[in-house]
Amino acid sequence: MARLTGGIATSHVPAIGVAIDLGKTNEDYWKPLFAGYDFSKKWIKEEKPDVVILVYNDHASAFSLELIPTFAIGCAESFQPADEGWGHRKVPVVEGHPELAWHIAQSTILDEFDMTIINKMDVDHGLTVPLSLMFGEPEKWPCKIIPIAVNVVQYPPPTGNRCYNLGKAIRKAVESFDADLNVQIWGTGGMSHQLQGPRAGLINQEFDNQFLDRIVKDPEGQAKVPHIDYVREAGSEGIELVMWLIMRGALDKDVEEVYRFYHVPASNTAVGHLILKNKT
Amino acid sequence: MARLTGGIATSHVPAIGVAIDLGKTNEDYWKPLFAGYDFSKKWIKEEKPDVVILVYNDHASAFSLELIPTFAIGCAESFQPADEGWGHRKVPVVEGHPELAWHIAQSTILDEFDMTIINKMDVDHGLTVPLSLMFGEPEKWPCKIIPIAVNVVQYPPPTGNRCYNLGKAIRKAVESFDADLNVQIWGTGGMSHQLQGPRAGLINQEFDNQFLDRIVKDPEGQAKVPHIDYVREAGSEGIELVMWLIMRGALDKDVEEVYRFYHVPASNTAVGHLILKNKT
Amino acid sequence: MKDYNEAFNDVPGTVIFDATQSRLGFHLNQFCMSLMKEENREAFKADEKAYLQKHPMTDEQRDAVIARDFNRMIALGGNIYFLAKIGATDGHSFQKLASLMTGVPEEEYRDMMLAGGRSPEGNRSKSENR
Amino acid sequence: MKDYNEAFNDVPGTVIFDATQSRLGFHLNQFCMSLMKEENREAFKADEKAYLQKHPMTDEQRDAVIARDFNRMIALGGNIYFLAKIGATDGHSFQKLASLMTGVPEEEYRDMMLAGGRSPEGNRSKSENR
Ligand SMILES: [Fe+3]
Ligand SMILES: [Fe+3]
Incomplete structure (x- = not known):
């Protein structure tokens, strides 16, 4: 059976992708940020996941206002990097794992999650920036990716509790898949940031650090936090943090914190990063 | 506050639409079927719903295999009849009720149903045939329609239990909408039929009649019936009957059966029809 | 999950x-x-x-389309609601397609339906017919 | 439900x-x-x-686009992730857009971010500033 061995959380700031693509990672502004992922790059080379379930949100790239799925799972053979208005990122094509993705789709739907099944989709910085942060700039991504796109653009997004429970259902699905696979789940987005209006630039380091503690040690408590608290404390785009709860729900309640990194700023955003490992 | 006053169940066989559109309703083959809706046409003229929440499934018209939502709610101003391969049905444009539809979307998402919000969609016979059966051939449909499209084409469809509970969440949403509206909910599709393969033409009158009894008197029991029972007993396309459970879940547990009609055949399909009214 | 899918294989003449x-x-x-x-x-x-x-598509799928062999198209992954667009293009109803898939002449199929349709007896499970 | 939406109105400088x-x-x-x-x-x-x-669109919306008045576009229903495509077309980053929306020169905005960003103090609730 497939094993869900660990979880990674990371911000997915588009400017990070631009910095990588333009070769600016050694500039003073960016150096401390990329240094924060040095450990992670080594760690994942040793862990060698076969598949990553990558929870992210689309930023008006694949989904316009014509159709807005709350939870969408990518079951295609591959996914192209999206043109977000400045051309496609020159990163490798994202190869999916259709067998496992369909299995998760079926299992979660029968567990009463109302998934949207996707067989064609471009993926934006929300998905490709975490890949770049963890894997650098390879010719080809070293593992298969199953995108799970969560609506956090159109209100209301799913509740924290619903996200946490979807994580649990994903774990159950993975562990009932008949193949010897090392599977990781990543939750992306956040941390505190606001991109819009006169309040743009809001950063709340205290909230972020409490969130980092709580998502590790008290995920059930964090899952109960309402949307308004995220918006008030972590900025309107800080709501992305609910997606970390999907990752967290797929792990053991008691989990090993392998690594933590926190940095301000990347463009408008506070960057947070965790590596968690199941003890079982 | 808006009131959810009653529910209607009806098959939505495409051949019925063709019979209406080609003026064949008085032919021997079709006469008994349309006669079965005479009472209903009179009844609904007296009931005068302001809005109908119309639960149906898309038959590979709006949704290809590129993207398959489990539950999709139509929030647009209007919806065009789809071209299903023989041109658009010449029926009136379907006018939506964006305020109530968005309200239901928000309320059900916060109640942890993972709705897909739709702002542009063509609607096929699954939605327009029930309108024709209940309203005849008016210049313009006499009320607003909120389409709720349920996946029953790609396996797995949502469970009966999930459908039943979505109905309950829809009721709660309607009753918290601040406007004096008479709202009905319709569940469409079925009854027993199989369109594919050597078993095509299967009809199970005993199952259908038991289903009609049970959906009225024991919806909670019916909600527990697994998909395989529908396929085995009611044919592969008989699975559409799970959609009636959404309608039923939105009504009182104890409900008045105003009218019942059952007829075999319409093309390949057994036709069932119920009018139910809340006592409260 | 496995049981969920396998149960459907027992239904005769049906591809889920x-x-x-x-x-x-x-x-x-x-x-x-x-x-x-x-x-x-x-x-x-x-x-x-x-x-x-x-x-x-595969050549096998193309050949099945040209031959209007709907059972073969279904075996090759076609879904009846999608395949019905081919029928519609040909000007054929679902009932015509059903007559093709069941190998029964159209009038005979229509008469079967008028007489109440195909009975579920013997059609619920592959084991019934052994 | 009503409370859910109304709570957001209390957050300063923010359109949900x-x-x-x-x-x-x-x-x-x-x-x-x-x-x-x-x-x-x-x-x-x-x-x-x-x-x-x-x-x-409305003429008001068109004028706001031409003026690159992002706050006005947001008031007229624009969402920042959609509006960012205008920024991208102009060759502008999210940080440039933020400087436009906050009315702070780009360098000053950048310095604010380097110094830890806008503080949440006084920015959590409209009532804080009364
Ligand atoms: Fe994001
Ligand atoms: Fe149907």
Whole structure:
């Protein structure tokens, strides 16, 4: 059976992708940020996941206002990097794992999650920036990716509790898949940031650090936090943090914190990063 | 506050639409079927719903295999009849009720149903045939329609239990909408039929009649019936009957059966029809 | 989960459109979707082979389309609601397609339906007919 | 439900992209989506007014686009992720847009971020500043 061995959380700031693509990672502004992922790059080379379930949100790239799925799972053979208005990122094509993705789709739907099944989709910085942060700039991504796109653009997004429970259902699905696979789940987005209006630039380091503690040690408590608290404390785009709860729900309640990194700023955003490992 | 006053169940066989559109309703083959809706046409003229929440499934018209939502709610101003391969049905444009539809979307998402919000969609016979059966051939449909499209084409469809509970969440949403509206909910599709393969033409009158009894008197029991029972007993396309459970879940547990009609055949399909009214 | 899928295999004369079928039939079904536009229907009717070549299906799927062998199309991943667009393009109803798939002449099939349809007796489980 | 929406109104300098905003801004945001294609970006740059006329927005929305008044676009239903396509077309980063929306020169805004960003103190609730 497939094993869900660990979880990674990371911000997915588009400017990070631009910095990588333009070769600016050694500039003073960016150096401390990329240094924060040095450990992670080594760690994942040793862990060698076969598949990553990558929870992210689309930023008006694949989904316009014509159709807005709350939870969408990518079951295609591959996914192209999206043109977000400045051309496609020159990163490798994202190869999916259709067998496992369909299995998760079926299992979660029968567990009463109302998934949207996707067989064609471009993926934006929300998905490709975490890949770049963890894997650098390879010719080809070293593992298969199953995108799970969560609506956090159109209100209301799913509740924290619903996200946490979807994580649990994903774990159950993975562990009932008949193949010897090392599977990781990543939750992306956040941390505190606001991109819009006169309040743009809001950063709340205290909230972020409490969130980092709580998502590790008290995920059930964090899952109960309402949307308004995220918006008030972590900025309107800080709501992305609910997606970390999907990752967290797929792990053991008691989990090993392998690594933590926190940095301000990347463009408008506070960057947070965790590596968690199941003890079982 | 808006009131959810009653529910209607009806098959939505495409051949019925063709019979209406080609003026064949008085032919021997079709006469008994349309006669079965005479009472209903009179009844609904007296009931005068302001809005109908119309639960149906898309038959590979709006949704290809590129993207398959489990539950999709139509929030647009209007919806065009789809071209299903023989041109658009010449029926009136379907006018939506964006305020109530968005309200239901928000309320059900916060109640942890993972709705897909739709702002542009063509609607096929699954939605327009029930309108024709209940309203005849008016210049313009006499009320607003909120389409709720349920996946029953790609396996797995949502469970009966999930459908039943979505109905309950829809009721709660309607009753918290601040406007004096008479709202009905319709569940469409079925009854027993199989369109594919050597078993095509299967009809199970005993199952259908038991289903009609049970959906009225024991919806909670019916909600527990697994998909395989529908396929085995009611044919592969008989699975559409799970959609009636959404309608039923939105009504009182104890409900008045105003009218019942059952007829075999319409093309390949057994036709069932119920009018139910809340006592409260 | 496994049980969920396996249960359907016991139903005679029926292919459930699950993940396996959906993956197999993706391009065949997407070809069918293309027939929802009048100009594509015209192009398909004008030169079926050329039109089918533009869609990345298997040759087996193309042959089944040309032969209008709907059972074969279903075995190759076609779903009846998608395949019905081919029927619509040909001007055929679902009942005509059913007569083709059951191998019963159209009038006979229609009479069967008028007489109450195919009975579920003996059609619920493959084990019933052993 | 009502409480859910009303709570957000108390957050200063912030417009939540809820049903009301989404309905208001539908065509404005769909125009922004069209800028995801290179040929459309070219057409927009070549003649902004003509390009905007092809999209069924309000004149107020068109004027706000031409003026690059992002706060006004947000008030008229624009969502920042959609509006960012206008920024991208102009070659502007999210940080440039933030400097426009906050009315702070770009360098000053950048320095604020380097110093830890805008503090949440006084920015959590409209009542804090009364
Ligand atoms: Fe993001
Ligand atoms: Fe149907």
